[in-house]
Amino acid sequence: MNLSKIIAAVWDFRRDQDCLATYGGNTVFILKTDLISLQGNLKHLRKIGKKAFVDIDFVDGLSNDEYALRYVSLCGVDGIITVKPKMIELCRKYAIPNVLRSFVIDSNALKKTADTIKNVRPDFLEILPGSSFFKARDHLKANFGDDMPPLIAAGLVESKSDLFKLFDGGAIAVSTSEKELWHTEI
Numbered sequence: 001m002n003l004s005k006i007i008a009a010v011w012d013f014r015r016d017q018d019c020l021a022t023y024g025g026n027t028v029f030i031l032k033t034d035l036i037s038l039q040g041n042l043k044h045l046r047k048i049g050k051k052a053f054v055d056i057d058f059v060d061g062l063s064n065d066e067y068a069l070r071y072v073s074l075c076g077v078d079g080i081i082t083v084k085p086k087m088i089e090l091c092r093k094y095a096i097p098n099v100l101r102s103f104v105i106d107s108n109a110l111k112k113t114a115d116t117i118k119n120v121r122p123d124f125l126e127i128l129p130g131s132s133f134f135k136a137r138d139h140l141k142a143n144f145g146d147d148m149p150p151l152i153a154a155g156l157v158e159s160k161s162d163l164f165k166l167f168d169g170g171a172i173a174v175s176t177s178e179k180e181l182w183h184t185e186i
Contacts, residue, residue: 001079001097001123003027003051005186006163007175009154013041016179021048023182029081029099029175030054035061042076053079053099056087066090081126088120099124099152104132114143121149126175128155130162134169160184 004025010016011031020028028050033041038059045052054077062068069080069090079097082088091098100122102113113136117125125148127136133153140148153166154175163184166174176182 003173005173006182006184007173008182009175009177011177017044019179027051032058035059039075051078053081055081057082085116085120088122097123099126101126103128104136110136110139114140124152125149126152126154130155130157130166133166137170
């Protein structure tokens with residue numbers, strides 16, 4: 001699946017939907033929504049030609065189980081974002097594109113991320129915060145070589161300089177809620 005190089009990360013869909021109309025990429029990460037709004041959010045994104053990955057861990061009104069995954073899939077999401085390895089396994093069972101979010105805040109979290117990748121094989125790995133991307137990339141490359149999942153950087157990406165450093169460092173995409181960066185030419 002082709003993701004935009006710069007992914008629009010949306011915390012408040014109602015607030016940001018007008019900005020999405022001018023966003024030149026094709027991929028939106030819906031980071032927070034609710035059971036009632038989800039279908040409307042997806043309908044709006046389809047109308048403007050965007051793909052939607054939904055952070056299933058932050059869909060208010062849904063539990064975090066197989067039924068929740070099947071529900072959001074029936075709503076028409078293009079992919080799932082989660083921190084939960086069990087959810088990645090379910091995505092694989094239902095052939096739903098997935099992003100495993102990993103908060104690499106210390107060496108223990110980095111080791112746990114590597115172990116999780118071995119066990120569940122996500123389609124993409126999103127590393128947060130962006131400042132830990134390089135250390136995580138090096139550790140994962142040493143453990144997996146070319147067999148590591150494609151890496152997405154996110155979190156505290158606040159400038160064009162941040163974007164360019166992350167892309168130069170091997171990120172296939174950068175997810176950011178900084179609307180000014182959604183229009184950056186890469």
